[in-house]
Amino acid sequence: MKISVIGCGYLGAVHAASMAQLGHDVVGVDVDVAKVEALASGSAPIFEPGLEDLLRAGAASGRLAFSTDAAAVRGARVHFVAVGTPQRRGENAADLTYVDAAVEGLLPHLRPGDLVVGKSTVPVGTAARLQARLDEAGSGATLAWNPEFLREGFAVQDTISPDRLVYGVPPGRRGEEARALLDEVYADAIGRDTPLIVTDFATAELVKVAANAFLATKISFINAMAEIADAAGGDVTALADAIGHDARIGRRFLNAGIGFGGGCLPKDIRAFAARAEELGRGESTAFLKEVDAINLRRRQQMVDMVVESLGGVVYQKKVAVLGLAFKPESDDVRDSPALDVAVRLNGLGAHVVATDPAAIPNSLRMHPQLGFATDTLDALRGADAVVLVTEWPEYRALDPVAVGGLVSAKLVLDGRNVLDAGAWRAAGWTYRGMGRP
Ligand SMILES: NC(=O)c1ccc[n+]([C@@H]2O[C@H](COP(=O)([O-])OP(=O)(O)OC[C@H]3O[C@@H](n4cnc5c(N)ncnc54)[C@H](O)[C@@H]3O)[C@@H](O)[C@H]2O)c1
Ligand SMILES: O=c1ccn([C@@H]2O[C@H](COP(=O)(O)OP(=O)(O)O[C@H]3O[C@H](CO)[C@@H](O)[C@H](O)[C@H]3O)[C@@H](O)[C@H]2O)c(=O)[nH]1
Numbered sequence: 461m462k463i464s465v466i467g468c469g470y471l472g473a474v475h476a477a478s479m480a481q482l483g484h485d486v487v488g489v490d491v492d493v494a495k496v497e498a499l500a501s502g503s504a505p506i507f508e509p510g511l512e513d514l515l516r517a518g519a520a521s522g523r524l525a526f527s528t529d530a531a532a533v534r535g536a537r538v539h540f541v542a543v544g545t546p547q548r549r550g551e552n553a554a555d556l557t558y559v560d561a562a563v564e565g566l567l568p569h570l571r572p573g574d575l576v577v578g579k580s581t582v583p584v585g586t587a588a589r590l591q592a593r594l595d596e597a598g599s600g601a602t603l604a605w606n607p608e609f610l611r612e613g614f615a616v617q618d619t620i621s622p623d624r625l626v627y628g629v630p631p632g633r634r635g636e637e638a639r640a641l642l643d644e645v646y647a648d649a650i651g652r653d654t655p656l657i658v659t660d661f662a663t664a665e666l667v668k669v670a671a672n673a674f675l676a677t678k679i680s681f682i683n684a685m686a687e688i689a690d691a692a693g694g695d696v697t698a699l700a701d702a703i704g705h706d707a708r709i710g711r712r713f714l715n716a717g718i719g720f721g722g723g724c725l726p727k728d729i730r731a732f733a734a735r736a737e738e739l740g741r742g743e744s745t746a747f748l749k750e751v752d753a754i755n756l757r758r759r760q761q762m763v764d765m766v767v768e769s770l771g772g773v774v775y776q777k778k779v780a781v782l783g784l785a786f787k788p789e790s791d792d793v794r795d796s797p798a799l800d801v802a803v804r805l806n807g808l809g810a811h812v813v814a815t816d817p818a819a820i821p822n823s824l825r826m827h828p829q830l831g832f833a834t835d836t837l838d839a840l841r842g843a844d845a846v847v848l849v850t851e852w853p854e855y856r857a858l859d860p861v862a863v864g865g866l867v868s869a870k871l872v873l874d875g876r877n878v879l880d881a882g883a884w885r886a887a888g889w890t891y892r893g894m895g896r897p
Contacts, residue, residue: 461644464489464533466562467543468499468526470506470615470723470792471579471608475542477514478619480524482648488526489533500526507791507818510616530565538641539566542579542608545731546723552730553738554583563590572600575641579608581668581728583735587628587661604629604638605661607668612722613789620648624655628664669732673748676725678713680754686716686895687754687761696895697877716895718801718849718875719758721786723794726752758894759797762875763804765892766845769871775809778868780843782836783850783876785819793822798849801875805847806830815839817852843867851876860887 461484465476468490476488476499490496495505502519504511518524525532533539543558559580566576576594578587582605591603605628610618627642629635639658643650650656657667686696696716704711720726729748736745767774786796793799796819806812806829813831814823820832833839836854840846840863848855856878864870870889872879877893884891 464536472542480518784816791818
């Protein structure tokens with residue numbers, strides 16, 4: 461099947477490369493010349509395990525190409541729209557400018573019977589509006605909504621072997637044809653009996669934001685428990701283990717710390733709440749404002765803990781910040797709690813030296829005022845406090861005895877609750893986690 465993918469950022473690049481790996485002929489289109497050049501030469505513009513291998517294999521097989529020319533989509537039967545839907549500046553709602561531009565850009569090149577498939581995360585109601593636009597323009601094309609659930613860091617695996625597929629399709633014969641084309645695209649996953657939910661546009665759009673709202677709520681729930689544990693002298697990690705054994709609750713996404721960030725969860729819960737308000741159902745998502753508020757205050761609580769641990773003054777103290785990416789195995793610093801903590805400490809006059817295995821270039825572009833060290837040991841040398849904010853495996857594996865000799869003061873603040881408190885204390889460190897004694 462010939463497929464086009466409009467927008468080759470995190471989602472689109474992985475989707476295009478994975479579809480080629482699954483045997484389809486794929487062209488990826490993006491307006492960003494540098495991105496297209498990088499992708500076409502087999503180099504991934506983002507840190508994503510396995511992506512470069514797929515880009516090279518796709519180029520070698522001749523099944524994967526990239527272009528900045530919208531006309532390159534001609535001849536494709538299925539067109540995936542994977543452009544960004546960021547938060548509107550100064551507002552909570554999603555900015556649909558790029559989605560609208562992508563569809564307008566497709567219109568001159570569509571043939572009757574083509575399928576336009578939305579992959580971006582959008583406010584409910586967008587798909588119906590876009591189908592109306594395709595009809596009004598006389599394109600003869602059908603729209604489907606096929607939300608994406610990939611996690612950064614596992615994006616290739618999640619795309620090739622998704623844990624479920626959701627198709628939002630129009631009613632009647634058009635919907636059946638859309639489903640048949642999507643089944644062909646996803647023949648590999650369908651052949652492995654991947655759960656498939658075929659539904660209407662609104663449900664498909666809502667599934668995506670509901671999933672992210674649930675995940676965000678789970679994290680803020682455990683962070684609220686961490687606040688109580690801190691006040692009462694409990695241990696949130698043991699609490700999470702204990703409640704997580706209940707299969708109805710489950711242990712995953714119950715890791716307390718400085719909270720969630722990234723290009724999805726924060727903006728998606730805000731856009732969902734904004735859309736619910738437009739629909740006159742603001743009260744139904746009012747809890748998401750609390751989820752957001754809990755999440756954002758965790759960052760300041762971490763900063764306060766650093767200040768307090770340093771005796772109330774961080775000015776000119778050397779603080780080693782371990783981690784900048786919003787999570788390990790990623791170079792993404794969009795709404796990163798780790799980078800935010802580093803910036804806040806720097807704003808208080810601390811001499812921040814931040815390190816990260818992948819996210820220094822992206823952080824440097826946004827916050828050149830921070831100090832950076834590519835080598836973890838250089839970051840630690842002479843530090844008055846060590847602050848772990850992204851739980852990369854190399855930071856979890858640090859030997860408290862060995863690194864104890866490098867720092868000025870053996871003070872470690874664990875913003876992800878991943879270090880072995882007993883081992884660090886035994887090596888003479890003052891250890892403080894978030895919601896654990
Ligand atoms: N990143 C993820 O893990 C992930 C997972 C699931 C869903 N999503 C959703 O997927 C969408 C894309 O997210 P992302 O993280 O890949 O964003 P991104 O910002 O990394 O990529 C968006 C890309 O679209 C391109 N673009 C913008 N307008 C265009 C146009 N008119 N024609 C062609 N290209 C255009 C941009 O140049 C950019 O490369 C969002 O709606 C996001 O919520 C993302
Ligand atoms: O117990 C936990 C789990 C995660 N996080 C944080 O939550 C954020 C998001 O993590 P994760 O969900 O793994 O990252 P994303 O790659 O942004 O993936 C989310 O957002 C994507 C885009 O919508 C969806 O496709 C995925 O299903 C959804 O998990 C990160 O900052 C994590 O550090 C915690 O603080 N505690």
